[in-house]
Amino acid sequence: MSTSEINQLKLNLIAWINQLSDVRMLAFLEGLKTSRSKDDWWDQLSTEQQNIVLRGIKDADEKNTISSEQFWKHLKDD
Numbered sequence: 001m002s003t004s005e006i007n008q009l010k011l012n013l014i015a016w017i018n019q020l021s022d023v024r025m026l027a028f029l030e031g032l033k034t035s036r037s038k039d040d041w042w043d044q045l046s047t048e049q050q051n052i053v054l055r056g057i058k059d060a061d062e063k064n065t066i067s068s069e070q071f072w073k074h075l076k077d078d
Helices: 003-019 023-034 047-061 068-077
Strands: none
């Protein structure tokens, strides 16, 4: 994304936020803004946990997945 596209995106978001009247949405956005952590959650995972996540991403990339329906059926049958 180019610098001009990023700046346009920011302006669009500012315009959208300015027209918001939903207090819940504004509170959500404020929470999102203040919840930023300096630590990345990835760094909090053990090496084993990171490897599990990476294997899951690899499986998804390779379309080695099952549907939610298949998952729950298999879980129920076991």
